[in-house]
Amino acid sequence: MKYITLFIxxxxxxxxxxxNLHSANIIIGIVASLVVMMLFGNKFFKDWQKFYNPLRYLWGIVxxxxxxxxxxxxxxxxxxRVLSPKMPIKPGILKVKCTLKSDIAKTFLANSITMTPGTITVDVIDNHxxxxWIYVSSQDPNVYTKKxxxxxxxxLKKVFE
Amino acid sequence: MINILLYVLIFLSFVCFIRILFGPSMADRMVAIDIFGTLVVGICVLLVYKTGRLFLIDIAIAWILLSFIGTITLAKYLTRKKLDE
Amino acid sequence: MNSFSIALLIIGVTFDLFGCIGLIRLPDIYNRLQSATKCVTLGTCSILLSLFIHYGFTPVGIKALIAIPLLFFAATVGAHALSRGSYIYGIKMTDKTIRDDYKKEFKK
Structure with a gap:
């Protein structure tokens, strides 16, 4: 079943x-997908049931x-920050605790953090x-974790877990 | 109109080349190469507008994937491990 | 061309310009990566989106639409790998840095 999800x-x-929907094109697609399925099927997500839950897609759009x-x-x-002549930067590396469990959710959290204002993820070690951060506005762990x-x-908990 | 935007993007690629030439360390050069790869995608899209040749978007997609693999390989090289680890 | 796709093109090139100014001005590699990933990636995504709006649901438009998430993941994962690699390689952070929690992980 895991293999069939990857194939789809x-x-x-x-x-x-x-x-395009020519028959030759579809046959090539089926053959290529079969090859990919054979090669990488066992590396696909273990919890494939989540792909068939429409509520998750709704939360995904939100x-x-x-x-x-x-x-x-x-x-x-x-x-x-780039354009202002004084360059108001105050950089630092902070340790943020995350409560998500699954790997794919952590990946998406790290990617989202990289794209939000002034933050970039350097490393993920276990749950941290x-x-x-380009402008460290507070050094209190509770405040910056929430921020x-x-x-x-x-x-993300609703989408992936 | 398209020409001016194209000139701006080509000028920005030369700005990246300045960072590649005079970057103080090796990692700075890699960041500049990464940005250069993203700028080339923009140049490809503007060339689709200018010349009307639609296959250029395929080149843009291939360029994204190749530049991604290049960046990952160089970053792996920075950590001084073997590449197949 | 309709005016909306022209506006998206101009916005995209402007953000590319800001990103490259950041590449020259900011002091160290981590801050340069900030401006690189955000401004340049979003600028190029906006250019691709203008291609989708201009061509609509044709093969070219759909390809441009698929290229956007590809570019997103390529840029973010690349930035993550580069920053981690350059930290392990031993590149110093700038003098303005006020806090560094990551150093403790390497004092073994």
Missing amino acids: CMLLLWLLLTF YLIFFIWECLKANFDVAY LFVH IAGRFEKL
Whole structure:
């Protein structure tokens, strides 16, 4: 069943990427997806049942809209820091605790943190993220954990766990 | 219009080359190479507008993937481990 | 071309410009990565989105739309790998740095 999920994902990606429905094109897609399935099937996610839950896709769309809004804010923030003549930067690396369990959720959390205002993930060790922040506004662990990771964790828990 | 934007992007690639030439350390050069790869994707898209040749977007997708693999390999090299680890 | 895709093009090139200014001005590699990943990636995504709006649901438009998440993941994972690699390689942070929790992990 894990293999079939991977096969469906790959075939959908192929059909989107080529975007025509000739029979030759579909046959090539099926053969290529079969090869990928044979090679990498055992490295796919273990909890494949999550792919068939439509509620997760709904929360995924909510997360996407929230994420695009944060990205736009990030852009203007960095542009302001680059362009202002005094360069108001105060960088530092902070240790942030995260409450998510699964690997894929942690990956998405790290990627989201990299795209939000002024933060970039340097490393993930067990349950701790190491985050480089361009302007450290507070050194209290509770405050900065809520500021960096708290916004995304609630939504990501609904999408991936 | 498209021409001016294209000139701006090519000028920005030369700015990246300045960082590649005079970067104080090896990692600075790698960051500049990474940014250069992203700028080339933008140049490809503007060339689609200018010339109307639609295959250039395929080149852009291939360029994204190749530049990603290049960046990961160079970063792995920075950590002084063997590459197949 | 409609005016919305032209506006997206101009916004994208402007953000690319900001990112490259940051690449020259900011003091050390971690801060340069900040401006690099955010401004340049979002600028190029905006350029690709303008291609999708101009061509609509044709093969070119869909390919441009697929390129956006690819670019996102490539940029973020690349930035993560580069910053971790340069820290392990031993590149110093700038003098303005006020806190460094990551150093303790390497004092073995």
